[in-house]
Amino acid sequence: MSAPYSTHADLGGQLGHGPVVPEDEGILFHEPWEPAALALVLAMGATGSWNIDMSRAARETLPAYARLSYYQIWLAALEKLMIDRGQLLADELAGGHMLHPPVPLQRVLQAADVPAVLARGSPTWRADPQPPRFGVGDRVRTRAHPVPHHTRLPGYARGKVGTVERVHGSHVFADTHAHGLGEQPQPLYTVVFEGSELWGADAAPGLRVSVDAWQPYLEAA
């Protein structure tokens, strides 16, 4: 029996995390292993074994999320993704060497292809014959209840009324894409909320906050 989906990453609006500590532009890494961690995750991400939504789901559900550093989260999620696909086994990690034959991959990222692959990225826009349901200026209400799967509607913006500000066309839908249910592109909107709608009468004056919401998150208000 698998545990219900539980994200530890929905931090918007939480109190008590302390001050933001600025950092000089020139600083990229804080531990000697971080560059390799970045490169391993990107290189394995380029094999077609999973998509970025699956990566995010693997990261946000790590039980140790709150106490791990950013790249530690990346590494733990990478291990999880690979172990789930039989690409890596626990005894190999423990021993530090390959013990089992490799699983065939769709592709391997070669050094010469790195610039082109990074410059191409992974666009999520998809041509969609179905017209978007909402237009700029429409009032919409976001889904009020939490869901037992990866989603990109933050808790602080659930059940809130806002205004459609931009219509981005249809994009790969993270909620399904993260769980192997396909791209299922949905119209994507920037929806803006008054601060008071999100935080009540004590909200910071002059504050407006937007999220980028797929159509299934929205209903007409």
Added chain:
Amino acid sequence: MGSHEHEHDHEHEHSELDETELRVRALQTILTEKGYIDPAALDAIVDTYQTRIGPRNGARVVAKAWTDPGFRDWLLRDASAAIATLGYTGRQGEHMVAVENTEQVHNMVVCTLCSCYPWPVLGLPPVWYKSAPYRSRAVRDPRGVLADFGIALPPGREIRVWDSTAEVRYLVLPQRPPGTDGMNEDQLATLVTRDSMIGTGLPRTP
């Protein structure tokens, strides 16, 4: 994330980090032995983000917008296309939107759910952008966040926070500082700080 709270945790965290170093080496070895990765590709990736993709790219976009009104309008209308003419395309910047600061509105960009950031124009995100204090407070107390950066905006200015919850990536176009009339694009680019393009800072003045 990973903050030092008690002295006796410091040693524990130190050995955890050594364990992480060993784990990274193990992964690198195994993935190379399995043929899943080309080790030279790892070097190329790190080199890219250490030397070729960083916030100086975004600074050039901003400086061009400051000096070329046609480019500025295009940037605000179709940032992906405008930025692409400078060659800053790709991973985590496929769908760009530029948002301009004005006398009325100051913009701030966050990803409360993880760390979504416009890599092609700003490079790798700073650690504070990816951490709980910023992700939790930016959408609720942006003036408090700006105070942490030593910035105090005029009281009447609105603040618009953009939570990057999908694959749209945001670049703040800061206001051009006063006293910069004679400066060319290269000179102007030196005034554009990384933080000013996220919205947690303002450009330098000459």
